[in-house]
Amino acid sequence: MNPKKIFLEKVKQKGGWVNAHSHLDRAYTLTKKNFKYSYFPLKKKWYLVDEMKYLATEEEIYIRMEKALEYFLMQGTQALCSFIDVDEIIEDRALKAAKKLKNNYGNSIRICFANQVLKGVLDKKSKYWFDQSIEFVDIIGGLPATDPGKEDEHIDVLFQTAKKKGKILHVHVDQFNTSEEKETEKLAKKTIEHGMQGKVVAIHSVSLAAHDRDYRYKIYKLMRKAGLMVISCPIAWIDHTRSERLTPSHNSITPVDEMVPEGIIVAFGTDNICDIYKPFSDGNLWIELRVMLEACHYYDIDHLVKISTINGLKVLGLLEK
Numbered sequence: 001m002n003p004k005k006i007f008l009e010k011v012k013q014k015g016g017w018v019n020a021h022s023h024l025d026r027a028y029t030l031t032k033k034n035f036k037y038s039y040f041p042l043k044k045k046w047y048l049v050d051e052m053k054y055l056a057t058e059e060e061i062y063i064r065m066e067k068a069l070e071y072f073l074m075q076g077t078q079a080l081c082s083f084i085d086v087d088e089i090i091e092d093r094a095l096k097a098a099k100k101l102k103n104n105y106g107n108s109i110r111i112c113f114a115n116q117v118l119k120g121v122l123d124k125k126s127k128y129w130f131d132q133s134i135e136f137v138d139i140i141g142g143l144p145a146t147d148p149g150k151e152d153e154h155i156d157v158l159f160q161t162a163k164k165k166g167k168i169l170h171v172h173v174d175q176f177n178t179s180e181e182k183e184t185e186k187l188a189k190k191t192i193e194h195g196m197q198g199k200v201v202a203i204h205s206v207s208l209a210a211h212d213r214d215y216r217y218k219i220y221k222l223m224r225k226a227g228l229m230v231i232s233c234p235i236a237w238i239d240h241t242r243s244e245r246l247t248p249s250h251n252s253i254t255p256v257d258e259m260v261p262e263g264i265i266v267a268f269g270t271d272n273i274c275d276i277y278k279p280f281s282d283g284n285l286w287i288e289l290r291v292m293l294e295a296c297h298y299y300d301i302d303h304l305v306k307i308s309t310i311n312g313l314k315v316l317g318l319l320e321k
Contacts, residue, residue, distance in 0.1 A: 029049075086116065138316075156190070160194075211248070229314065
């Protein structure tokens, strides 16, 4: 038996890979100068990318995005979602590059874009650029931690915008692998509160694995009620550093092995490629999946195929659930 061969053949039969989460506009921005930033904590990296964003031209951004997209096409990718930075640093340059990419490759691959709001959505300048991106993006993106102390307000703005524009919502939550984080729970409750069941996706939800079993399964039940879907980006989070916190034994990866049997729709993505976030990541989808299945000890081939194909289409709003 060759499980890899069986898996890849089944993925091909389903139309090819679906990369449900990436950041093509930052791909291949790693340099000798900024490589040292790779060691910094995530929240510092949110600001350390400003230098690169400020200097980037629309053409440079487009060339990077095209290079990354071509690699995914070589792997047999049928659909892909990329977040693109929209703020006062990058202004509309990444948006324009994304529009050009979609025009040039829209017939070769199904491309969805979401707005990455590294400056939040509550500050006047940040809200301006958030608003400027709304008409173009297919998916409303969010990152509540960028508005510290006002996470609920951040999430409410996302939901109000998504409902008004009739778009689905992808929100980065529970990224720091600690039991103090309960953002997935908050997002599920907000989904129900705003009546957007089945139209919201939690990106990462890594910290769920740091909680005790009773809490985890309570949240899975809540997620089912909210129709909350999940995207796992294994390589992006396997590198979490050791800490002295006492938690259940776990990997710093979305607990896919528990979520799938609980009826939660799980997809996966590559996240960052060759930048200060993930300097060694090259966007290889098989390696991405391999890290996930090994870390979660999850070997159900048919469900792994769904995660890699059909579920990806579902979380991108390209296939009815």
